[in-house]
Amino acid sequence: QAEQKADELAKRAEELAQRQRELEQQARNANPNDKQQRDQLAREQQDLQKRFDELAKETKELEKLMNDVRQDMPLDM
Numbered sequence: 001q002a003e004q005k006a007d008e009l010a011k012r013a014e015e016l017a018q019r020q021r022e023l024e025q026q027a028r029n030a031n032p033n034d035k036q037q038r039d040q041l042a043r044e045q046q047d048l049q050k051r052f053d054e055l056a057k058e059t060k061e062l063e064k065l066m067n068d069v070r071q072d073m074p075l076d077m
Contacts, residue, residue, distance in 0.1 A: 002062060002065055002066050002069060005058075005062050005065075006062060009055060009058060009059055009062060012051075012055055013055055016048060016051055016052055016055065019048055020048060023041060023044055023045055023048065026041055027041050
């Protein structure tokens, strides 16, 4: 289960990074006089930041879960 969650988080991280690159490209190509377009890009950037923050939180939770599992595993000696 933890491995599946790690794979899911890695996939989401890559998707978010790709979207960030797309937004950066759009911002570079945006007309500086088009307030509506700039506002839309700003809203999308804020949404993306929230999604990055959620991903970071889930990653921390997964890290804690994996540490707990590791501590609960018996040592074969």
